[in-house]
Amino acid sequence: MAETIKLEVARYSPERDAAPRFETFQVPLRKEWVVLDALNYIKDRLDGSLTFRWSCRMGICGSCGMMVNGEPKLTCATFLADYAPAPVRVEPLRYFPIVRDLVIEMTDFLRKLRAMKPWIIRKEEKSLPEGEYLQTPQQLDSYKQYSMCINCMLCYAACPVYGLDPLFSGPAAIALAQRYNLDSRDEGANERFPILSQHEGIWACTFVGECTEVCPKHVDPAGAIQRYKLTAAKEWFKSLLLPWGVR
Amino acid sequence: MKSNNAAPGYSLFHPRWYRPRVSTYWWLHQWSYLKFVLRELSSIFVALFVVITLLQLRALSHGPQAYADFQKWMKSPAVIALNAVSFVFVLFHVVTWFHLAPRAMAVRFAGKRVPELLIVGANYAAWVAISVVVAWFLRGG
Numbered sequence: 001m002a003e004t005i006k007l008e009v010a011r012y013s014p015e016r017d018a019a020p021r022f023e024t025f026q027v028p029l030r031k032e033w034v035v036l037d038a039l040n041y042i043k044d045r046l047d048g049s050l051t052f053r054w055s056c057r058m059g060i061c062g063s064c065g066m067m068v069n070g071e072p073k074l075t076c077a078t079f080l081a082d083y084a085p086a087p088v089r090v091e092p093l094r095y096f097p098i099v100r101d102l103v104i105e106m107t108d109f110l111r112k113l114r115a116m117k118p119w120i121i122r123k124e125e126k127s128l129p130e131g132e133y134l135q136t137p138q139q140l141d142s143y144k145q146y147s148m149c150i151n152c153m154l155c156y157a158a159c160p161v162y163g164l165d166p167l168f169s170g171p172a173a174i175a176l177a178q179r180y181n182l183d184s185r186d187e188g189a190n191e192r193f194p195i196l197s198q199h200e201g202i203w204a205c206t207f208v209g210e211c212t213e214v215c216p217k218h219v220d221p222a223g224a225i226q227r228y229k230l231t232a233a234k235e236w237f238k239s240l241l242l243p244w245g246v247r
Numbered sequence: 248m249k250s251n252n253a254a255p256g257y258s259l260f261h262p263r264w265y266r267p268r269v270s271t272y273w274w275l276h277q278w279s280y281l282k283f284v285l286r287e288l289s290s291i292f293v294a295l296f297v298v299i300t301l302l303q304l305r306a307l308s309h310g311p312q313a314y315a316d317f318q319k320w321m322k323s324p325a326v327i328a329l330n331a332v333s334f335v336f337v338l339f340h341v342v343t344w345f346h347l348a349p350r351a352m353a354v355r356f357a358g359k360r361v362p363e364l365l366i367v368g369a370n371y372a373a374w375v376a377i378s379v380v381v382a383w384f385l386r387g388g
Contacts, residue, residue: 014262014263017265020267094267097266097267098264105264160269160273164273206283209279209283209350210280212350213279220350222350223351229351
């Protein structure tokens with residue numbers, strides 16, 4: 001028989017279980033297999049009731065984020081061979097309510113993301129004949145990093161502040177607000193300011209920095225938050241020093 | 248993990264979510280979290296050094312006898328032990344914050360972002376330079 005590896009998968013059935021439990025599965029260990037392949041093997045061959053989210057298999061859709069041996073990971077980019085021969089423990093993303101097995105409830109994140117108005121806001125839209133909004137490569141460069149976010153929520157699962165204070169807007173939502181604030185075509189920074197600069201916005205962040213460590217797309221949400229703290233502090237000083245008209 | 252609502256109350260249109268509770272000892276579960284908590288804690292020791300400096304200035308203003316008493320107090324084993332621990336924490340504070348500095352500072356030069364190592368390096372360079380100046384003063388100029 002080919003080499004195998006043990007997968008300890010968190011199971012939770014809202015109909016039957018009072019709390020999550022672990023179920024162990026033996027799956028083939030193949031060099032090119034990621035944790036998601038193992039989960040699909042279980043669902044296809046061993047237990048069709050195993051429930052988890054996935055879609056693209058290539059680190060773009062952000063659906064398959066789970067805790068792998070206690071670390072938030074995209075399971076489509078986490079190779080079984082890196083853990084062998086020890087068993088691999090797969091759990092739903094930390095700090096979110098669990099719907100079933102490995103599926104978490106993400107409405108809280110989506111609500112917070114929407115509150116940030118993550119779209120281009122114009123005071124006045126250009127008319128079609130005036131053409132597109134042009135941007136230099138340098139202007140693109142100033143926000144491009146933040147635009148790589150795939151909403152996988154690994155940063156939330158890495159953030160103890162979000163775990164302890166569920167009102168915190170969280171890393172990805174703030175990084176995406178910055179993605180639009182730093183876009184030269186956007187004029188909505190003032191609209192995002194009150195949401196970002198409240199306590200549950202940037203100031204709840206204590207700069208643990210783990211969001212940046214776990215981000216699979218190198219967005220650096222911790223950097224985005226610290227940079228906005230600087231912006232907000234400057235705005236506060238301005239409001240203190242300058243008369244109303246000049247601001 | 249403990250459930251807040253252990254009794255099964257599942258219904259078709261309102262599935263019963265399991266809400267995990269964050270353990271009180273979450274900061275012991277991962278080295279990076281422990282490092283963060285120690286870093287936050289180190290600020291107490293930084294404040295302690297400030298207090299000691301203020302006490303020293305106060306002793307200085309109260310005349311030679313007060314300063315001699317202050318020096319004697321500083322030489323007591325308990326204070327030396329406390330200062331040794333404080334020094335380790337202050338070093339930890341410095342190193343961790345220097346390495347976090349590039350996260351907060353996105354310095355751009357000639358259209359390009361200044362590399363992180365350069366920002367960390369500049370912090371260390373400034374630290375060494377200021378320490379040399381302080382040492383020069385301590386040696387009597």
